[in-house]
Amino acid sequence: xxxxxxxxxxxxxxxxxxxxxxxxxxxxxxxxxxxxxxxxxxxxxxxxxxxxxxxxxxxxxxxxxxxxxxxxxxxxxxxxxxxxxxxxxxxxxxxxxxxxxxxxxxxxxxxxxxxxxxxxxxxxxxxxxxxxxxxxxxxxxxxxxxxxxxxxxxxxxxxxxxxxxxxxxxxxxxxxxxxxxxxxxxxxxxxxxxxxxxxxxxxxxxxxxxxxxxxxxxxxxxxxxxxxxxxxxxxxxxxxxxxxxxxxxxxxxxxxxxxxxxxxxxxxxxxxxxxxxxxxxxxxxxxxxxxxxxxxxxxxxxxxxxxxxxxxxx
Amino acid sequence: xxxxxxxxxxxxxxxxxxxxxxxxxxxxxxxxxxxxxxxxxxxxxxxxxxxxxxxxxxxxxxxxxxxxxxxxxxxxxxxxxxxxxxxxxxxxxxxxxxxxxxxxxxxxxxxxxxxxxxxxxxxxxxxxxxxxxxxxxxxxxxxxxxxxxxxxxxxxxxxxxxxxxxxxxxxxxxxxxxxxxxxxxxxxxxxxxxxxxxxxxxxxxxxxxxxxxxxxxxxxxxxxxxxxxxxxxxxxxxxxxxxxxxxxxxxxxxxxxxxxxxxxxxxxxxxxxxxxxxxxxxxxxxxxxxxxxxxxxxxxxxxxxxxxxxxxxxxxxxxxxxxxxxxxxxxxxxxxxxxxxxxxxxxxxxxxxxxxxxxxxxxxxxxxxxx
Numbered sequence: 001x002x003x004x005x006x007x008x009x010x011x012x013x014x015x016x017x018x019x020x021x022x023x024x025x026x027x028x029x030x031x032x033x034x035x036x037x038x039x040x041x042x043x044x045x046x047x048x049x050x051x052x053x054x055x056x057x058x059x060x061x062x063x064x065x066x067x068x069x070x071x072x073x074x075x076x077x078x079x080x081x082x083x084x085x086x087x088x089x090x091x092x093x094x095x096x097x098x099x100x101x102x103x104x105x106x107x108x109x110x111x112x113x114x115x116x117x118x119x120x121x122x123x124x125x126x127x128x129x130x131x132x133x134x135x136x137x138x139x140x141x142x143x144x145x146x147x148x149x150x151x152x153x154x155x156x157x158x159x160x161x162x163x164x165x166x167x168x169x170x171x172x173x174x175x176x177x178x179x180x181x182x183x184x185x186x187x188x189x190x191x192x193x194x195x196x197x198x199x200x201x202x203x204x205x206x207x208x209x210x211x212x213x214x215x216x217x218x219x220x221x222x223x224x225x226x227x228x229x230x231x232x233x234x235x236x237x238x239x240x241x242x243x244x245x246x247x248x249x250x251x252x253x254x255x256x257x258x259x260x261x262x263x264x265x266x267x268x269x270x271x272x273x274x275x276x277x278x279x280x281x282x283x284x285x286x287x288x289x290x291x292x293x294x295x296x297x298x299x300x301x302x303x304x305x306x307x308x309x310x311x312x313x314x
Numbered sequence: 315x316x317x318x319x320x321x322x323x324x325x326x327x328x329x330x331x332x333x334x335x336x337x338x339x340x341x342x343x344x345x346x347x348x349x350x351x352x353x354x355x356x357x358x359x360x361x362x363x364x365x366x367x368x369x370x371x372x373x374x375x376x377x378x379x380x381x382x383x384x385x386x387x388x389x390x391x392x393x394x395x396x397x398x399x400x401x402x403x404x405x406x407x408x409x410x411x412x413x414x415x416x417x418x419x420x421x422x423x424x425x426x427x428x429x430x431x432x433x434x435x436x437x438x439x440x441x442x443x444x445x446x447x448x449x450x451x452x453x454x455x456x457x458x459x460x461x462x463x464x465x466x467x468x469x470x471x472x473x474x475x476x477x478x479x480x481x482x483x484x485x486x487x488x489x490x491x492x493x494x495x496x497x498x499x500x501x502x503x504x505x506x507x508x509x510x511x512x513x514x515x516x517x518x519x520x521x522x523x524x525x526x527x528x529x530x531x532x533x534x535x536x537x538x539x540x541x542x543x544x545x546x547x548x549x550x551x552x553x554x555x556x557x558x559x560x561x562x563x564x565x566x567x568x569x570x571x572x573x574x575x576x577x578x579x580x581x582x583x584x585x586x587x588x589x590x591x592x593x594x595x596x597x598x599x600x601x602x603x604x605x606x607x608x609x610x611x612x613x614x615x616x617x618x619x620x621x622x623x624x625x626x627x628x629x630x631x632x633x634x635x636x637x638x639x640x641x642x643x644x645x646x647x648x649x650x651x652x653x654x655x656x657x658x659x660x661x662x663x664x665x666x667x668x669x670x671x672x673x674x675x676x677x678x679x680x681x682x683x684x685x
Contacts, residue, residue: 203399206366207460211413212387221412225403 047071047282054278070279074287078280080267081255087284089257090264094243095291097174097260101181102238108182109189109234114223116190117197118205119215128194134187139247142184150176150252173253177260180252181242189234196230197223232302240292261288315378317342317500318363318468323372325358325524332358334524336372340517345494345501349511350521350547356504357472359521363502364393364470376467387416392461393470396477398453400445400460407441410460431463434493451482458493471503475510487513508548512536520544539674542681545601551651554607556644557678558600560593567591569600569670571623571643579643581668584619589684590675598684599676604638604651606669612653613667625650625666627658641666 042059048066049057057064076086115121116128157170169175200223208218224231246262253259259267265288269281316339325333333355340346348356361367363374365386374381381389392413400409410431411424419427432438435455445453454474461469474490475483491514494501505511511518512532520527520535520543528540539545545553561570567586571579583590590598613620628647631638637652650666658664675684 201397201399203395203397204401206361206364206386207393207395207399208401208412209366210364210386210391210393211460212416213412217416222401222403226401 043282043286047279047286049279051275051277051279070277070283071287073277074268074280074284078268078277078284079271080264081271087261087264087268087287090259090261091287093174093253093258093264094261097177097181098239098242098291101178101185101242102235104178105182105185105189105238106231106234108186109191110193110224110227110231111219112186112190113193113195113197114219116194117200118202118218118223128190131187131190134184135191139184143247143251146180146248147251150179153179173256173258176252177248180248181238181245184248185238185241189238192230192234192237193227196227200226229302232299236295236299239295243292316340317344317377318346318502319373319375320359320363321373321375323359323362323374324370325355325362325367326370332524333362333369336524336526338519338526338529340500340502342377342500343498345503345514345516347511347515347518348502348504348521349506349508349518350527352506354521355524356506356521360393360470360472360502360504363468364391365389387413390467391470392464392466392468393472394457394461394474396473398445398457398474398477400453400456402445405442405444406437406448406456406459409445409456410441410463413460413464427463431459434462435459450478451486454478454486458490462493462497467500469499469501471501473505474503475505476507490514509550512548518548520547537672538683539601540683542599542601542676545674545676549603551604551638551649553601553603554643554646554648555676556600556602556646556648557597558644559595559597560590560675562591562594567594569673571600572645573626573643574645579623579625581621581623581670583670583673585671587675587685593675593677593684597678599678599681600644601674601676602648602668602670603672604649606672607648607650608667608669609650609652609656609658610665610667612656614669617669617671619670621668621670622665623668624663626663627660630658630660639664639666 045061045063046054046059047070048063048068050065050067050069053064074086075088077084078086080087080090112131116124153176154171157167157172160170161167204222205218208222213221244262245260246266249260249263250266254263265284268284318338318340320336320338323333323336324331336359338346348359350356358367362369365381365384365388369382376389376391400406401412404412407428410428411419414424414427428441429438432441435458437452437455437459440448440452440456445456448456457474471490475486478486487510490503493499494514503510503514512535515532517529518532518535519529522543528535528544530538535544535548539548539553542555546555556571558572559570561568561580567583567590569581569583571581573579610622625641625643627639627641629640631640632654635654637654637656637658639650639652639656639658640647641650642648652658676682677684
């Protein structure tokens with residue numbers, strides 16, 4: 001649309017109006033960018049300030065004597081609830097939960113997408129429709145049923161423990177969260193991969209069949225190596241969602257040693273012993289946000305590319 | 315016993331019958347081309363031979379062995395796809411060797427086979443490249459290499475040249491023909507291009523709506539089409555199909571061609587087909603190929619039945635090697651093929667020679683050939 005309108009405006013307004021347009025547009029963009037970055041800026045500068053400076057100084061001012069002390073304190077000493085050993089343990093809790101949850105849900109989504117596009121069976125649209133439904137179910141509505149299921153799994157874990165001496169992780173809060181996130185993420189990952197594989201040339205699968213490759217050989221040797229863009233998109237999406245999840249985390253692993261980062265951060269901020277240490281809180285929040293930032297920075301260019309893939313056949 | 319035998323093959327999707335009883339066979343070393351317009355079932359037929367589609371009824375045998383229910387990889391076939399279907403994540407060598415790898419052939423043996431095929435197809439310098447770094451013609455070669463390396467009983471080609479530009483298509487056509495001649499493999503080839511069909515095939519099956527309209531050698535198909543569809547589909551420019559009436563004048567039959575505003579042309583037939591006498595006084599479709607309708611000097615010398623008639627030339631199309639003249643007979647535009655240097659002007663009346671030995675007649679009701 002802009003391609004059509006721009007030359008017309010030029011004819012009417014001339015160079016002066018054009019410059020003014022530019023100034024207004026860039027000015028607005030800069031203003032919004034500033035507005036958007038303001039909280040991050042405040043968080044960053046506050047996390048490098050001492051408590052004195054925070055209490056007496058300007059919120060927007062740069063730290064007079066930058067210190068890493070709040071960061072170290074957040075990582076290793078701050079109190080989460082009653083334990084005062086920093087957030088590092090919870091950070092690893094989150095990693096231990098997020099990595100398997102992301103990988104399992106992504107791989108299962110890829111497998112679903114592969115079956116739903118290349119090995120179609122009677123009623124495949126219905127199955128896909130039902131899986132899509134998972135994308136629209138609000139978190140809150142599954143909280144209680146899921147708690148019941150996790151409870152049953154936990155009891156089954158105890159039975160297994162008694163029978164075989166090994167519980168297979170059933171009943172472990174981290175395993176529970178992985179399970180919840182895999183189930184909840186499947187709808188999205190399946191949607192992503194199905195749409196990507198829809199445009200994937202079926203002749204490649206036929207050729208591989210003639211070449212004698214089996215169902216899983218085709219998946220591993222042909223489909224997965226050619227799914228990089230959508231793989232990255234799905235990983236970023238799942239990673240961000242699962243890492244940032246607070247509801248499931250607080251409901252199923254809200255207490256004890258296995259609580260994830262998000263819950264721990266909440267507890268850090270809510271722990272009221274004397275002064276509120278804003279600098280430590282901000283540093284803890286930054287640490288909590290770092291992994292998602294990192295994933296975006298590392299894989300971000302694939303993200304945009306992947307979202308566009310299939311729109312135009314390159 | 316033929317090498318490839320297809321008996322009463324039917325394919326249904328739900329209630330829709332895609333293939334309605336196909337009977338085709340091919341001798342060892344033969345080149346069968348399945349040709350027809352889109353949607354005629356030719357690709358489906360090829361896929362059933364490959365095992366990529368199941369069949370509803372009938373039987374497919376290769377070298378005496380029924381392969382109906384075998385997995386594609388167990389049928390001893392190789393297939394070249396329309397899009398080439400090269401695995402984008404593998405090198406050319408990896409593509410060629412993938413089938414062997416899946417069958418567990420040792421690496422040294424694979425390398426030997428790759429080198430051999432690369433030599434035949436002259437793609438040795440491309441082996442370490444990815445498919446995205448190849449041109450269309452090179453991809454085509456690699457796709458053929460992947461098929462060739464298996465040394466299968468049967469080669470299947472699914473419109474392999476349709477993605478290439480016109481010149482490359484001709485080159486690759488010759489290459490495929492040469493490959494067939496040197497390796498002596500048995501090939502089934504699907505195309506919608508009748509020129510590919512004519513030039514490559516030892517046997518052609520012309521298909522329409524899931525049925526084989528005619529099955530025979532290229533010469534049979536071209537010269538003796540069994541119905542109007544085959545006559546019209548094969549040949550470029552297409553056969554002239556003109557509504558005429560059959561006249562009789564005691565001694566023999568003649569073709570009466572209506573013309574606008576002038577008296578009809580009557581062409582005497584020396585050796586009319588036996589069935590034609592029943593159509594005396596009735597309308598039939600008269601089929602004559604452009605090369606059988608030419609200027610009197612260019613007409614075939616030893617043809618036994620040539621009739622000449624004055625025709626009004628409407629358009630001239632000089633094509634370099636020939637000149638095509640369009641005239642109007644029986645209410646239809648009729649194309650005549652003249653020598654390139656024929657002195658002829660549009661808008662004039664010129665005598666044209668009809669080679670009636672090559673003419674064919676069709677029943678307008680059934681569209682079948684009158685024999």
